Amino acid sequence: MTVQDKIIHYTTEESIRLAVAVTKGITEKARQCHRLAPVACAALGRTMTGALLLARDYKNREGVSIVIRGDGPLGTIHVDSFDTNKVRGFVEYPQIKLPLKADGKLDVGTAVGKGTLQVTRFTPRQDTYTSRAELVSGEIAEDLAYYLYTSEQIPSTVSLGVLVARDFTVAAAGGFLVQALPGAREEDLARVEKNVQDIGPVTSYLQEDPQGERLAEKIFAGLHFRELFRQEAKWQCTCSLQRMKRALLSLRAQDKELLLQDPQVEMTCRYCGTAYVLTRKELATLYGTTKKEG
Template sequence: MTDYLLRATAGGIRLFAAVTTGLTEEARRRHQLSPLATAALGRLMTGGLLLAAKLKTNEAITVRVQGDGPLGELVADAYGNGMVRGYVTHPLADLPLNEQGKLPVGAGVGQGQLFVTRFTNLKQPFTGTSPLVSGEIAEDITEYLYISEQTPSSVALGVRIQTDLQVEAAGGFFVEPMPEATDEEISKLEENLRKLPPVSTVLLQEEGAEKLLQALTEGLPLKIHDRQELQFSCPCSREKVEAMLISLGPEELASMEQEGKTEIVCHFCTEKYSFDSKALAELRLEAAGEGHGEDRGED
């Protein structure tokens, strides 16, 4: 089933709901993630996509979690066009289930900071930060929105993993009252939030994002505005890796050339780019200003 995000309103309340099962499974497969790392990164990528839902198509957002838990740093890049990528420093880190029989994401993340960087059409990216509240990701993003952006909101994220370690369901929602929201609408929303089942349980149903929105807006005039497809995708390319290698300079490339072969692995998608001594020699000449090939700069 295709992953997707819905944008909606209910009176003076703005809502976003996403199904991210496929892209979370893609991240698990590419990075060979443990169940704990799958749950944590799946939540972070979903949270990033929900925040990016307010951006323009050519804009992006990076959500970075720096905790002292066994997972290390987690990073997700989400784009206004529905693309997302991410990685975990320690993808194999795992912990026993907690007393509720759930993956202890908070313990895996630990204490630390959440950083959110927005890449908009402004000249300089803007980065906000807030302390981690629980390490469970959703609560941390909610706290960040309240502290750094003065936005009262509610974020919920869920990832359910099968016994064969594949992702059975993943997704979440982001809800925020707009200035014109009435006290009655906010009270009804809060009542619905208290009654809402776990996100992953709702997402197991057909049309999971629609079901989430309906449960959140029971008694309110729900209006779904659009649907956007989502997917795990990385903009890395051989050309961009070549440009990075050229930037190292001819001396560094000469040293790599002597070793005979170099392999560069993308942190975000694990794609491998191999360069033999001949390819490295060509890049070295280009770095020294002696190449005559095409411009290898990034788009």
């Protein structure tokens, strides 16, 4: 059975919102593009899932970039989600290996280390808003919840998970975000919190329900909820040959001269690993054109 990557948004009559994301395909795609070792795969998959969950919250913002700067061996994690349902990302050191934790889980917390989580939101009017918070555990879900509470004053429960199979492929990935809107009652929130605890780790849950379709019933058991909308979620990059050419045109004159001495110039997109190559002749043409225009 094929698992469909998606984001589903729900609301309750009791002023509680829920976003569910299934990201198995996206995380597997990232793993293949960046040749991610398991712990890097888990860290990037969780961050990408988190970005998709934040991308279209109840304030209807459009895009979200997350940068996690930790002092652990994984280095920095960069993730962009845009058009509300597309995501891309990379980690600085994708091939690091760490021993599993005592409970047999991947040690994302140690891989990430201590540092900060930065979120930039891009609104439909192209305004941007950047804010950051200290990392709590480096496990990402807790860090995002802490960020949402301290920087955006939204009490949230975040659960994110990536299950890596023995052959290192992604067996399950996804997560959810519960947010209390103004007016939500303590007793309803307590009920949801209890339901969330009963569900346990989201990766274990997704093995039973890979499409995540029954997650809302479980989280909102005892409340009145309805689906607001759903979208397919996709791994996608924004790089192109055109963008690479613009970057080459923006270089200083002496750097352009240096590049023209090489038989070809190759630029690799950090977000997706795509390599763009221009021969010396193509590069000379590119630069020659600008001289005429300038």
